[in-house]
Amino acid sequence: xxxxxxxxxxxxxxLSLNKIFLRKFAAHSNxxxxxxxxxxxxxxxxxxxxxxxxxxxxxxINKERILFDEGVxxxxxxxxxxxxxxANFVRERLHGDKTYFNxxxxxxxxxxxxxxxxxxxxxxxxxxxxxxxxxxMDQMMDIVKKYDGKPVTEVHIVGGVHPKMxxxxxxxxxxxxxxxxxxxxxxxxxxxxxxYMFRKAKLSAEEGMKILHxxxxxxxxxxxxxxxxxxxxxxxxxxxxxAEGWIRIHRAAHQLGMHTNATMLYGHIEKxxxxxxxxxxxxxxxxxxxxxxxxIPLKFRNKGNDMSQVPESSVIEDMKLYAVSRLYMDNFPHxxxxxxxxxxxxxxxTLSFGVNDLDGTIDDSTKIYSMAGSEELHPxxxxxxxxxxxxxxxxEPVERDTLYHEIRNYKDMDLTAMxxxxxxx
Numbered sequence: 040x041x042x043x044x045x046x047x048x049x050x051x052x053x054l055s056l057n058k059i060f061l062r063k064f065a066a067h068s069n070x071x072x073x074x075x076x077x078x079x080x081x082x083x084x085x086x087x088x089x090x091x092x093x094x095x096x097x098x099x100i101n102k103e104r105i106l107f108d109e110g111v112x113x114x115x116x117x118x119x120x121x122x123x124x125x126a127n128f129v130r131e132r133l134h135g136d137k138t139y140f141n142x143x144x145x146x147x148x149x150x151x152x153x154x155x156x157x158x159x160x161x162x163x164x165x166x167x168x169x170x171x172x173x174x175x176m177d178q179m180m181d182i183v184k185k186y187d188g189k190p191v192t193e194v195h196i197v198g199g200v201h202p203k204m205x206x207x208x209x210x211x212x213x214x215x216x217x218x219x220x221x222x223x224x225x226x227x228x229x230x231x232x233x234x235y236m237f238r239k240a241k242l243s244a245e246e247g248m249k250i251l252h253x254x255x256x257x258x259x260x261x262x263x264x265x266x267x268x269x270x271x272x273x274x275x276x277x278x279x280x281x282a283e284g285w286i287r288i289h290r291a292a293h294q295l296g297m298h299t300n301a302t303m304l305y306g307h308i309e310k311x312x313x314x315x316x317x318x319x320x321x322x323x324x325x326x327x328x329x330x331x332x333x334x335i336p337l338k339f340r341n342k343g344n345d346m347s348q349v350p351e352s353s354v355i356e357d358m359k360l361y362a363v364s365r366l367y368m369d370n371f372p373h374x375x376x377x378x379x380x381x382x383x384x385x386x387x388x389t390l391s392f393g394v395n396d397l398d399g400t401i402d403d404s405t406k407i408y409s410m411a412g413s414e415e416l417h418p419x420x421x422x423x424x425x426x427x428x429x430x431x432x433x434x435e436p437v438e439r440d441t442l443y444h445e446i447r448n449y450k451d452m453d454l455t456a457m458x459x460x461x462x463x464x
Contacts, residue, residue: 080128083121092117095366099125104369110315113363119355126362126393133372134395136435139443140425143193143399146182148212149173152199153235156276158265158307160343173201176212183216183223190462192440193399196227197262200279206236206247210254217255224441225255229262230288234280237288244284244291252295258441259292261300261335267320268313275307275346286324293330298442300333300375305360306352307339314360318367325370332443333373333396336360337380354385358392365393373443378420383428390432400425422463427454 077100084096095109095117105113113122150171152159174182183194194216209228216225228236228251237247266272267282280288289299301321305314318334325331338357341347352360365374375396378386386397400420420428422438426449429436436449449457457463 076128076131080124083124087121089116092121096121096125099129099366102369105367107315107319110318110363110367111311113366114311114314114359117359117363119359119362122359122362122366123392126365127391129365129369130374130393130395136433137395137437137448138390138429138434139373139396139437139439140429141193141399141439141441142189142191142422143195144182144186144191145195145197146174146179148179148196148198148204149201150199151201153202154200154231154276154279156265156279157345158275158304158339160340171199173204176208176215179212180215180219183219187220191223191400192446193224193226195260196225197229197232197260200232200235202239206240206242206250209236210250213251213255224257226258226260226441227256229260230285231263231279233259233288234284244288245294248288248291248295248297252292252297256297258297258332259289259299261302261333264302264317264321265304266309266313267317268309271309271313282320286320289330290324290328293324293328298330298332300335301331301371302335302337303364304337304339306356307346307349314363315367318364322368322370325368329370331371332441333375334364334368334371335375335377336364337377340380354388357381357385358388361389361394362392383420387428387432390429390434397425397429423454423457423460426452426457426463430454 080096080100084093084100087093087096091109091112095105095113098105098109151168151173186194196212213225213227216223233244233247233251237244240247242250263280264282264285265276267285269281272281289301292299303314303317303321321331321334338352339346339349341349341351361374361376368374373396374394375398376386376389376394377398379398381389386394390397400422426436430449438446438449440446
């Protein structure tokens with residue numbers, strides 16, 4: 040088993056640069072306690088010449104909430120080292136060096152879809168369904184059975200919105216999975232899929248969520264959020280569920296005691312104000328329900344879709360987005376970089392810019408981002424490779440379940456021994 044190694048690319052250089060910046064005030068001390076880091080951050084903020092950015096830094100140190108205009112200001116005026124240092128400070132205050140991952144696999148029932156989102160490279164319209172795939176119930180159960188005896192803890196089910204895969208169909212699938220493997224956590228269906236299912240069944244969000252939860256659905260992923268601003272949504276995904284509908288479905292899940300995640304698609308035609316508006320709406324719902332586990336920014340990819348003329352964001356813009364997200368989303372316990380979308384090296388880099396979770400092993404079971412031009416054409420990492428990825432940037436790898444209960448801390452595990460053990464590969 041070959042461990043993943045970092046070449047010294049511009050991204051790796053950026054990581055080195057940020058580490059130097061984070062430690063430059065510690066040049067004459069070996070004290071790396073949180074108290075010392077507090078003093079470090081005080082000096083960093085005191086040296087900030089922009090009054091607005093200095094005020095934001097003071098609020099972060101004092102655990103005070105930053106406001107909408109301050110979120111926009113961070114995007115517009117903060118340089119990456121300053122935003123990154125603040126975000127890393129918050130990350131380490133919350134989690135230390137712990138970086139979470141899980142062992143999971145995906146089922147994508149179909150890429151046939153009734154919607155035609157401009158940014159999507161994955162779906163095929165129902166009229167052209169012969170160009171896509173449609174898995175039967177038995178085929179999906181065969182995927183689940185493939186992992187019998189393997190230490191996976193989660194199956195993630197998402198796909199296109201197929202008119203014949205309705206609420207009853209998926210309720211039956213959930214029941215069959217739970218009957219076969221009761222301990223497997225089922226995280227499934229974006230709010231876009233759920234909204235279509237519920238409307239077709241003539242049910243409210245609350246009624247539909249109750250049926251699926253009782254059938255075995257444990258939690259929701261965060262997909263389909265894209266950008267909430269209606270003027271942007273109209274241009275990139277006009278025909279699917281709007282912001283209010285997305286929020287209504289996640290609220291209904293939270294009211295049932297279910298945990299969910301939240302995403303934001305960035306780096307296309309949105310402006311900074313749209314990003315902050317999106318985060319503000321999520322933060323408000325989290326204040327109300329406390330049901331979100333993780334915020335997951337998703338990088339727009341421009342291959343094979345109707346927005347191929349829109350350039351992708353740079354790695355510097357990516358890192359700044361993660362940093363501002365960590366600072367703004369103060370009531371979200373976790374910030375995730377989804378490595379199959381971002382690429383291994385950039386995902387690794389985010390661990391110095393507020394991120395404390397890299398998702399999971401995936402096992403080459405998703406095509407959503409590889410079809411859009413991600414560097415990860417066959418996304419799969421063994422546990423050994425994920426642990427190595429995290430350790431190489433001096434973080435502490437911790438395997439978790441979907442709800443962030445710790446399963447194993449790999450801090451002291453020997454990578455060579457792991458590479459020789461089939462359990463981790």
